[in-house]
Amino acid sequence: MKRYLSKFDLSLEFVKYSVYDCLDGTTNGKQRFTRFDTSCLFAEYVEKLFSYNKKYVITSKHKLEERIREIAREDRTKLYFLVDYLSEQLYTEIKERKINLLPIRYDNRLDGHSKKIRRIGIASMKQQCYDYIAVDACKEMFLAKIGHHQCASLKNKGQLFGKNAIETWIRTNPNKCKWVFKCDIKKFYPSVNHDIIKGYLDRDIKNDDVKYLIFSLIDSYDEGLCIGSYLCQYLANYLLSYAYHYVTEMLYTERRGKRQNLIHHALFYMDDIILFGSSKKNVKKASKLLEEFLNNKLGLTLKPSYQLFPLDSRPIDMMGYKIYTYKTTVRKRIFDRANKVFLKLKNPKNEMSLGDAYKVVSYYGYFKHSFSKKYTRKVKLNKTLKKAKEVISNATKKSNI
Numbered sequence: 001m002k003r004y005l006s007k008f009d010l011s012l013e014f015v016k017y018s019v020y021d022c023l024d025g026t027t028n029g030k031q032r033f034t035r036f037d038t039s040c041l042f043a044e045y046v047e048k049l050f051s052y053n054k055k056y057v058i059t060s061k062h063k064l065e066e067r068i069r070e071i072a073r074e075d076r077t078k079l080y081f082l083v084d085y086l087s088e089q090l091y092t093e094i095k096e097r098k099i100n101l102l103p104i105r106y107d108n109r110l111d112g113h114s115k116k117i118r119r120i121g122i123a124s125m126k127q128q129c130y131d132y133i134a135v136d137a138c139k140e141m142f143l144a145k146i147g148h149h150q151c152a153s154l155k156n157k158g159q160l161f162g163k164n165a166i167e168t169w170i171r172t173n174p175n176k177c178k179w180v181f182k183c184d185i186k187k188f189y190p191s192v193n194h195d196i197i198k199g200y201l202d203r204d205i206k207n208d209d210v211k212y213l214i215f216s217l218i219d220s221y222d223e224g225l226c227i228g229s230y231l232c233q234y235l236a237n238y239l240l241s242y243a244y245h246y247v248t249e250m251l252y253t254e255r256r257g258k259r260q261n262l263i264h265h266a267l268f269y270m271d272d273i274i275l276f277g278s279s280k281k282n283v284k285k286a287s288k289l290l291e292e293f294l295n296n297k298l299g300l301t302l303k304p305s306y307q308l309f310p311l312d313s314r315p316i317d318m319m320g321y322k323i324y325t326y327k328t329t330v331r332k333r334i335f336d337r338a339n340k341v342f343l344k345l346k347n348p349k350n351e352m353s354l355g356d357a358y359k360v361v362s363y364y365g366y367f368k369h370s371f372s373k374k375y376t377r378k379v380k381l382n383k384t385l386k387k388a389k390e391v392i393s394n395a396t397k398k399s400n401i
Contacts, residue, residue: 004141005207010094015133016087022132022230023083033076037125039068042082045089090129094209099216101127104226119190121226130217131231137210138234145204146237147244151319152270153233159319160369162269166316166323169265169276174311174325176264177276179283182318183306185294188271189236190224193299197225197239236270239298244268246293247275251286262286269319276311284308320366327371338363342379345387352387354395360388 023032032038043065071078093099102124109120123131135142146154151162170177185191198215205211217231225232244266251262263286265276273290277283287308294300315322315329322329330338341359345352352360364385367376376382 003204003206004144005137005205005210008137008207008210010091010133010137010207010209010213012088012091014136015091015094016084018133018136019083019087019090019129021136022129031072032125032128033072033079034069035125036065036069039065039072041086041125042068042079045082045085086126086129090126090133094133094213097212099130099213101130101216101220104220104222106222118227120228121221123220123226123229127217127220128230130213131229134210134214134217134231135234137207138205138214141204142234142238145241147241147248147268149265149267150237150241150244151267152237154237159269159321160365162267162319163321163323163328163369165265165267166274166318167328170311170316170323170325176278177311178278179276179280179308180311180316181263181275181277181283181287181306181308182316183273183287183302185271185273186301186303187224188300189227189232191300192224192236192239194218194221194224196299197235200239200242237268240268240271243273243290243294243298246297247286247290251289253282262289272318274316274318280308280310321370328369330366330370330372334363334366338366339379342381342384345384346379352391354391357388357391357395360384361392 023038025032043061046064046068047061068079104124104127105122107120107122108117110116111118149162149165151157151159198218201214202211205214214231218225218235221229221232225236247263247266252259253262254260260282261277262282263275263277267274275283275286275290277286287306291302294302311325315324317323317331320331320334322331329335338359341356341363344350345356345360364381366372367381
């Protein structure tokens with residue numbers, strides 16, 4: 001069994017790289033350097049840095065935070081000394097086993113696509129920096145473990161990647177995809193058992209600093225994994241990689257000395273799973289074995305609404321698309337919401353807000369990569385998209401002034 005990170009050294013320079021990686025990024029289109037929680041974190045370290053020197057008197061923490069945000073918008077390089085100091089403190093906390101985190105704040109939010117209420121975790125900026133350190137340290141292991149057709153929350157492996165894979169399978173070799181098993185895991189993120197995932201991490205990681213960091217972050221979650229966490233999207237895929245490799249490598253029978261796979265293709269879109277095979281009997285057997293593996297090895301449960309059906313009986317409804325053997329369309333629920341926005345903005349007299357612009361850009365991808373040419377011409381989508389990009393560009397320029 002291969003173990004990872006045995007030669008990895010968690011150095012101060014590595015921690016600095018990861019902290020800059022975190023702060024240079026964006027969340028919901030807003031740069032983390034200019035965010036309110038970042039200025040609050042920096043203000044704490046300004047007080048620590050200058051508390052020993054009587055020349056510097058901090059009269060108001062609120063004013064200090066405002067001034068830090070102003071500097072971040074004008075010239076962030078002036079704050080790099082604070083990033084370096086923050087990195088030193090995080091490095092020391094890891095090495096001395098004294099990680100101290102604020103409790104995660106949880107908020108119930110409506111998912112616009114699925115219409116489900118999701119419990120989103122809002123972690124402190126300090127914890128988000130720790131997330132980046134952990135992911136950057138384990139990136140090699142995650143990339144090695146996570147299967148090729150595990151999609152969602154991974155670079156270049158989103159909805160389009162999964163859609164293209166399914167289209168290729170069912171259109172180039174439909175004989176190997178005659179039967180389809182589709183399922184998803186019940187309350188996946190909240191139901192992840194901390195002891196189970198720690199057990200797998202302990203087995204795969206041979207580095208005490210990294211294990212201490214990841215285990216400390218896992219312990220900070222109220223239950224399961226935290227929706228909205230940068231680290232958790234990797235941990236979720238990492239845990240399910242064991243199910244993915246079990247399905248794709250271990251589910252077979254031997255007949256006359258030859259190996260016969262129970263399934264020919266498998267795709268995991270986070271906790272949505274789809275299996276393809278040429279025989280109903282084999283696919284059904286594979287689904288039962290998968291369910292047992294999830295229950296016994298990973299502590300997870302499938303929803304009872306799983307489906308086993310022949311490919312030519314219905315389209316595959318997954319990742320926002322309805323995929324047929326001859327075409328791909330947009331899922332009806334997404335189409336209805338997008339159509340409402342496009343029809344409203346088709347009229348040039350209607351003013352486009354920044355929110356509308358983001359919706360247009362978001363929905364455009366579904367129609368660009370589906371059988372929708374006539375519809376896009378009808379609603380003049382290309383013109384609407386051009387205008388939306390201009391609105392977003394102008395708003396971005398104003399926010400950076």
